[in-house]
Amino acid sequence: MKTLGVLGGLGPMASAYFLQLIVQMSDAATDQEHMEVILHSKPQIPDRTRYILGQSGDNPLPQMAEAGRGLVAQGADMLAIPCITAHYFQERLEAEVGVPILHAIEETALYLEQAGITRVGILATDGTLASGLFQTCLAEYKIGCIAPKEEEQRTVMHLIYDNVKAGRPVEFPLFEAVSERLFARGAQVILLACTELSLIKRDYVLGTGFLDVLEVLARKAVLCCGCLKKEYEAVIT
Numbered sequence: 001m002k003t004l005g006v007l008g009g010l011g012p013m014a015s016a017y018f019l020q021l022i023v024q025m026s027d028a029a030t031d032q033e034h035m036e037v038i039l040h041s042k043p044q045i046p047d048r049t050r051y052i053l054g055q056s057g058d059n060p061l062p063q064m065a066e067a068g069r070g071l072v073a074q075g076a077d078m079l080a081i082p083c084i085t086a087h088y089f090q091e092r093l094e095a096e097v098g099v100p101i102l103h104a105i106e107e108t109a110l111y112l113e114q115a116g117i118t119r120v121g122i123l124a125t126d127g128t129l130a131s132g133l134f135q136t137c138l139a140e141y142k143i144g145c146i147a148p149k150e151e152e153q154r155t156v157m158h159l160i161y162d163n164v165k166a167g168r169p170v171e172f173p174l175f176e177a178v179s180e181r182l183f184a185r186g187a188q189v190i191l192l193a194c195t196e197l198s199l200i201k202r203d204y205v206l207g208t209g210f211l212d213v214l215e216v217l218a219r220k221a222v223l224c225c226g227c228l229k230k231e232y233e234a235v236i237t
Contacts, residue, residue, distance in 0.1 A: 001035055002225045005076025009041035010083035011165050013165050018082035019098035027227040035226035039069045039076050048085040049127030061089050068097035080221050082195050084213055085127045104217040105133050109141045111216055115236060117189050119144045121182030123156055123197030124193035134193060140168060146187050152178045164196035172204055189236055210237045
């Protein structure tokens with residue numbers, strides 16, 4: 001088995017849930033059959049969205065690279081970052097650390113293509129949407145994207161930062177309202193493209209047509225470093 005390094009803390013609860021997912025998804029009958037994981041949880045890394053939007057000059061890349069190199073020095077063969085917005089730095093970070101970094105966005109595009117999906121809604125941070133990470137990647141697979149309108153996006157950011165990241169109860173009716181509007185505009189599947197939104201899926205019944213990008217990343221990590229349970233071959237609700 002290969003050893004997985006997890007660059008975590010972006011945010012802390014999403015990283016903890018990522019570890020839970022890879023354990024749940026692993027087809028292991030004993031402790032010893034599970035994959036080896038090295039975690040560095042570093043919540044002090046500057047906010048990715050604020051930097052991408054030009055609202056802060058505090059570049060998160062140097063601290064991410066330092067943590068990544070530390071994981072490699074401890075024996076990690078590849079890295080995973082349970083923060084979707086952090087994938088903005090993917091190429092530069094991979095060059096800094098010298099090992100492959102699992103790409104949640106590309107893996108999501110591949111999964112959607114194999115599932116025959118051609119149009120998705122995206123729930124993500126302002127930084128992820130502004131960077132065009134999903135839009136660019138999915139376009140290469142001929143998959144169209146629908147983003148929330150301005151007021152709806154403010155609601156998404158409120159759910160991410162003022163609910164989940166702040167450790168407060170989720171205002172679930174707000175999540176339902178934004179999702180329903182994306183479905184009404186033609187989305188076949190809605191991507192939970194922020195790891196804080198993954199925690200909403202963990203705690204609430206969402207119904208059909210949702211794909212959690214954190215689950216896609218965890219699934220890929222298990223395929224690379226362990227053995228996947230059959231029930232996780234399909235992850236669209």
